[in-house]
Amino acid sequence: MAIILRLDRVLADRKMQVSEIADKVGISLANMSNLKTGKVKAIRFSTLNEICKYLKCQPGDILEYSPDTVLSNSDNSDDESV
Numbered sequence: 001m002a003i004i005l006r007l008d009r010v011l012a013d014r015k016m017q018v019s020e021i022a023d024k025v026g027i028s029l030a031n032m033s034n035l036k037t038g039k040v041k042a043i044r045f046s047t048l049n050e051i052c053k054y055l056k057c058q059p060g061d062i063l064e065y066s067p068d069t070v071l072s073n074s075d076n077s078d079d080e081s082v
Helices: 007-013 018-025 029-037 045-055
Strands: 003-005 063-065
Touching: 007 029, 018 029, 018 045
Parallel strands: none
Antiparallel strands: 003 063
């Protein structure tokens, strides 16, 4: 996947524990741990909003785009609509 979660780096920089932010954001420790380790395929905007609000950061501080190095033919279409 081209989107990488960097929540682990942000928490380490701030010397924060997963349990602390999970409690403040209002999601389970297991789900926050999965977010921290990048083991999720999606994140709700409401969750992202609460994380950013609590950490006083921008979504770009915890999300990073890294283009895939190999694209399949189906990924390389001429359709530019989003």
